[in-house]
Structure formats: structure tokens, C-alpha cells
Amino acid sequence: MPELFEPFAVAVERISGLAGVCVGYVTKEKSAVKQYFTRRAIIIGGPCLADDATDAEVIALMTAVKSTLLLMRDGADSTPIYIETRNLNDYSRWKESFEKAQFAYCPHLNFHVDPRENNLSGNRRRQVRKSDATIEVIKNESIKEAPSESSIREWYEILRNLYRTKVKTPLWPVEFFIEAYRQGVGIFILVKHNNRVIGGSMLVKGEEGTTYEWFACGMNSAYKKQHPSVMATWAGIQWTKEQGCTRYDMMGAGKPDEEYGVRDYKAEFCGKMVEHGRFVCVQRPLLYRIGTIFVKTIKKLKR
Numbered sequence: 001m002p003e004l005f006e007p008f009a010v011a012v013e014r015i016s017g018l019a020g021v022c023v024g025y026v027t028k029e030k031s032a033v034k035q036y037f038t039r040r041a042i043i044i045g046g047p048c049l050a051d052d053a054t055d056a057e058v059i060a061l062m063t064a065v066k067s068t069l070l071l072m073r074d075g076a077d078s079t080p081i082y083i084e085t086r087n088l089n090d091y092s093r094w095k096e097s098f099e100k101a102q103f104a105y106c107p108h109l110n111f112h113v114d115p116r117e118n119n120l121s122g123n124r125r126r127q128v129r130k131s132d133a134t135i136e137v138i139k140n141e142s143i144k145e146a147p148s149e150s151s152i153r154e155w156y157e158i159l160r161n162l163y164r165t166k167v168k169t170p171l172w173p174v175e176f177f178i179e180a181y182r183q184g185v186g187i188f189i190l191v192k193h194n195n196r197v198i199g200g201s202m203l204v205k206g207e208e209g210t211t212y213e214w215f216a217c218g219m220n221s222a223y224k225k226q227h228p229s230v231m232a233t234w235a236g237i238q239w240t241k242e243q244g245c246t247r248y249d250m251m252g253a254g255k256p257d258e259e260y261g262v263r264d265y266k267a268e269f270c271g272k273m274v275e276h277g278r279f280v281c282v283q284r285p286l287l288y289r290i291g292t293i294f295v296k297t298i299k300k301l302k303r
Contacts, residue, residue: 005172008041010068012061019057020049022065026080027170037291041069041080046087046279055097062101066281081284081291087276088212088249103279107256109263113248113271115211115241120234121268128234133198133226135235138188140181149178151190154197159217177202189235191218191228199228201236210247211240233269 006026012019024043028035047061069080083103088110091098095105113119120128138148156174163171180186180202191199199218205211213236218228233250240248250271254260267273282288 005170005176008068010061010064012057012064014057018050019053020047020061022047022061022085024065024083026069029170037081037287039080041065041083043083043085046085046089046091046276049091049094053094055094055100058094058097059101062098062103062279062281066102066283079283081282081287083281083283085279086252087278088251090274090276091279098279101281103281106278106280107275108278109253109256110274110276111250111253111266111269111271112274113237113250113269114246115237115248116246117270119237119270121270124230124234124268127227127230131225131227131231132193133223133228133231134192135231136190136192137235137239138181138190140184148188149181151197152177152181152188155188155190155200155217158197158199158219159215162217180204186214187239189232189239191226191231191235193223193226193228198223198226199232201232203236203239205243205245209245210249211236211243211245212249213251237269 007024008026009021009023011021022043024041026039026041028039043065047058049058049061065083069083085103087108098105136151138151140148153174156177160171160174163169177186181188185204187203187205189201189203190197199216199220201216202214203211204214213233216229216232216236218230218232220227220229237248248271250266250269253263253266253273256275
């Protein structure tokens, strides 16, 4: 588990209101050695920019992000090695502005599924038809303790095992997911078999008619006939359709020049592949190069 998920927020104002906002977090691994090579700042979704944000305002916002992160850390040795925006929208019109603020563009793919369309390959359709798993949708709009939290904890253990054995990147603690449920932000699609949670997904519904699949997992080896991961995504798409939303965002499909099994899996839900990319600002170039090698090595050793 990571030792730190420290949030930050930066805004640039104009006379008529806000021109842009960045909300993200700084994270690093738990052990002292890993901390030194893995500390980074992540802006999930990318900056929130006004439609008419100018180049100067975007540059000011991203420059302020760098300055804020330098001030909130305890000296140079704890400064994030890099800052990364994980874009969920098209920022191509401001690409030069990001580059002027020293944020380089890095290609990254994603899939957008239209829930109103027939969005399953023949293989996935057969799996859904043959599965005898049941679906439970959990959403809460109060902050009171609820019995459903135990099911979320069951699901989290599956997700944590996935991150520990395959994904091998930091995962938010279970309290994050419980609080998302309590506040009504997180919608949980749980896949069950014989009353046991065997998979599911956490969705976040955006105001613009998009549902985001933040996390998805399943006990696929133990429950091969139930296809829990496929059922989780399919049920999420169906729930999105029922809500009247027009887009199911699958939240990432890797770099276009690298083989990625997750991309092949997501492609079978027949979405549209898009490239909104990421912007990366490397603040400590030497540590960034060393850290990249360090992380790859650690992942290999964990196999």
C-alpha cells in the first residue's frame, strides 16, 4: 500500500470567474527506497478549463501547479519527480500552451462506449448470455453506515488482489471507496454468485452525460463460467443506458505503440478508440529515468 495520497488543488481566476482548476494528489510507495524513486503528482481527468480559456490562462494554471507542489513538499528530496495529467477530454486546442508550461504531450488511448448501441463482440455476448451471475447496483445518497458497505469491502479485496498481483501500482485504501459510497459519488456494480461478491466495478457519473468506469475487477480464474469482469462492465454499460447517459468511459487503454492486453479486452465492448493523451512535466529528469527502470524491475520481480 502507498504511504501517501496527499491532495492538492490549484485555480486561476479571471474577473468573470474561474478560468481553470487542477485537482490532484501526490503519492509515493511505502518503503523509504521506493519513496525516493516513485513520488509523483497525478491530476485525474486533466485540468478543468473554461471553454474560452486562453493560452495565457492555461500556462498560468500549469505553472501554478508546479509552484504549489514545490511549496507543499518538505524540501527538494520530497518534490514530486513528475506531474502527470490523465486526460479524459480533448485538450488538443491548448497543446502548445501545455508545452510552453513544460508539460510534454504523451499519446495514450481510451475507449468511449455509446450505451445506446449494440456494444458487445460475439464472444462477450456469449459470455454474458451463459453467465448465471447476478448483478446488484449499490448507490447511497446519505452518510450513514449501511449494510451495503460490507459488500463493498468484499469487492475491494478482489480489487486489491488484482492490483497486488497484476497491476502492481498503488491503490487507494478501502476508506476512499467507502466514503465515495457514503457521499453518493461512487456507484458500485457488484457481480454475485451464490450470494458471494465475485467481481464488480465502481462508476462515477459525470454531469455531462458520461459515466466513468474508475475501477473494475473479477475473480475470473475461480469463476470462469460466470465471467465476473465481463459482467461487471456489461452491467455498468446497461446501468449507464438506463440513466440516460450517452457515453461509458472505460478509463484508459494504454500507449498506442505498446501491446496491452487490457486494450484488447476493452475493444470487445465495441467502443470508439480515442486518444486524449497525457501531459507530463518531469521535474527531476535523472530520478525520472532511474525511477522508470526501478519500477519496471520491481514489477518483474513481483511476477
